[in-house]
Amino acid sequence: MDSPPTLDHYKAAMLLSAAGDALGYRNQLWEYNESGPAIHQELQELGGLRGIVVQLPDWPISDDTVLHLATAEGLVTGKEGEELLQEVAFRYVEGMKDMEGRKPGPSSILGVSQLRPGTPGGYRIPYNPEGTGCGAAMRSMCIGLRFPRPEQLPSLISVSIETGRMTHPHPTGFLGAMAAALFTSYAAQRRPMESWGAGLLAEAMPAAKAFVQSAGYAVEESLRDWGYFSEKWSWYLSERGLSSGVGPVCWPTPYGPAERDLAYRSFSLSGWAGRSGHDAPMIALDALLGSGPDWEELMSRAAFHGGDSDSTAVVAGCCWGLLHGLEGVPPGNYCHLEYRDRIEQAATLLYALSH
Template identity: 35%
Template structure:
C-alpha cells in the first residue's frame, strides 16, 4: 500500500467531513433534495472549493486531526491515550478558537485532566453519548494498526480514544468499526468481507472492555449488554439484506436504489429518536453502504454518504477516507481537497504514520 493511500485517507476523510457539514448548513432538517439543490446551485461538486470560511472543518473533524497527530508520534497504549486527551484539552485555546462547539463537548473537554490516567481522562458512562463523533476520531487508528496481528492494539486504542469524550457502547463500537474498516482497506480485503470481519471482532471488543480496568459498572449492566446486542444485530440485519453475512458473495442492491430509497433504508437501521447518521451505529453503516454501492465514482460516493437526509458529516468522512485508500486523489476534483483546512498537517502526519505502521 502506497504513501498516497495514507495521505488520501486522511485528507479526503477530513474534506468529506467538511463537505458533509457545509458550515453546519447541512444539519438537522435538511432533506437530501435540499442538499442536492444547494450543491447544484454552487455549480456542482466539481465547482466546490472546500476551504474556510464557506467549508470549514467541523468540531468533530478538528478533534480527529488531533487524534491523527497523536498517532503520528508513535506512542501506544496509555501514553497514546494520554497524549490524545492532552491535545483535545489544548486545542480549545488554539484551533477551536472562534469555532462553534456543542455544549456537550465543551462540558466533556473541560473535565479532562490528562495527567490522571485513572480518573482524569475517561468520561463517566453516559446513556446519551451515542454520537458518531467517536467514529471520525478513530478512523485513523486503522492506519497506525492496520496489520491483522495488531487488531487487539487497534481495539484498545479505538475504545479508549472513543471513551475520552463519548463513553457509551454505540460510540466506541462505532470507533472500532471505523478503525477496523480502515485497516481492512489497507490490507486490501474485499469490501464484501468487511462486515463479516466486524462480526468476528465484536467478541474481542467486549473482552477488552471487560478486562481494561477502566470499566464503569454500567458497561457490564443488562442495559449495556442489550446495547451491544442492538449494535451487532442491526449490523447482521444489514449484512443479511445485502447477502454478505459471510462475506463470500457480491452484495445485492435494489434495482432502483435512489436517494429516497436510501433514506428509507438508512432510517430503518438508525436508533429510535436519533437523527439519521447521528450515532456510531448508523454513521458507519451508511458509510459502508455508500462505499459498496458507489464503485470508483467520487461524485456518487459524496451523494450517497454526505448528502442524505441526516447528518452526513461523519458518514461522509468515513466513506471518503476508506475510498481514498482504494483510489487515491487522481479522480477527485482538486478543489474538493487541495485547500481543506489542516491539509498540510495531515500530509505530514500521514507520512509519519506510514513510516511507523510498517
C-alpha cells in the same frame, strides 16, 4: 488494487476524509438539512461537485476533522499504552478550543470537559448512558492507518476503545470508534469490502468485549448496554445480503437520494441518520459498497443526505482515499482545505509508523 497502500494513499485517506467532512458540513448548512433531495438540488445549483472549491470561509472543516487530527497527532508521537492515552486526551482538550463554528456534539463537549490529562487515569470519564453518538467514530479512522495489519488488531481495538470512551463511554459510541478504525485497516489490507461488516461482528466484537472486561472500567454498564450495536449491524448485513461476508450486495431499487434518506433513517437509533456510533460507519460502508471507484457517487451517498452528513462522509472519504488515492477527485475538493499541511504531515508520519 492488491498492492499495499503507498504514502500517497495515506495522504489521500487523510485529505479526502477532511474533504468529505467539509463537503457534508457545508458550514452547518448541509449537516442540519434533513432532505437529501434538497441538498442534491443545491449541489446542482453550485455547479455540481466539480464546481465546488473547498476553502475558507464557505467550506470549513467541522469538529470531526479537528478531533481526527487530534487523534492522529497523538498517535504519531509514537507513544504507547497509558502515555499514548494521556497524550490523546491532552490533544482532545486542546482541540476543543478550536470549535468556533464547528458544532461539536454534546457528548464530545461533556466528555472533553471531564478529561484530566496528566493525572493518573485522567483519560477516563464516568459512564454516560447518553454517550451513544458518532463523535468517537468520526475521529478514529487514523487508528486503522496506524495499526493496519491483521496481527495489530489487538492494538487497534484497545486504542480505539480507550480513545473512543474518552468522550463516548457507551458501547454504541465507542464501538463506532472501533468500527471506523477497523474498516480503515481493512481498506489498507485490501480486504473485499463485502466482508468488512462480517469481520466486524465475527473478529472484532468478541475481542472488543474481552478487552472491555479485562480493562476493568465500567464493565457492568458496558455489558448491560452492549447488545444494540451488534444487533443493528446483524440486521444491516442481513438487509444487504452480506451476513456471510460475500456478495453480491442486495440493493433496494430505486435507491436515489429520497430512498437513501429513508433507508439511512432506518439504520438510526433515534431517527437522525448517522448521528450514532453504530450508523455513521454503517452509512459510510453502504456508500462505499455502492460507489466503487467513483468519488462523485461516494459523496452523493455519504455526504449529501438528510442526516449527520459530515460524520458519515469523514469515515467514507478516509477508506475511499486509502483504496483509490486522489484519482478522479476534482482538485478543488481538497487542494485548498483548511489545515491541509497538518493533515498531510500527520499522514506522512502515520505512514512511517505503520511500517
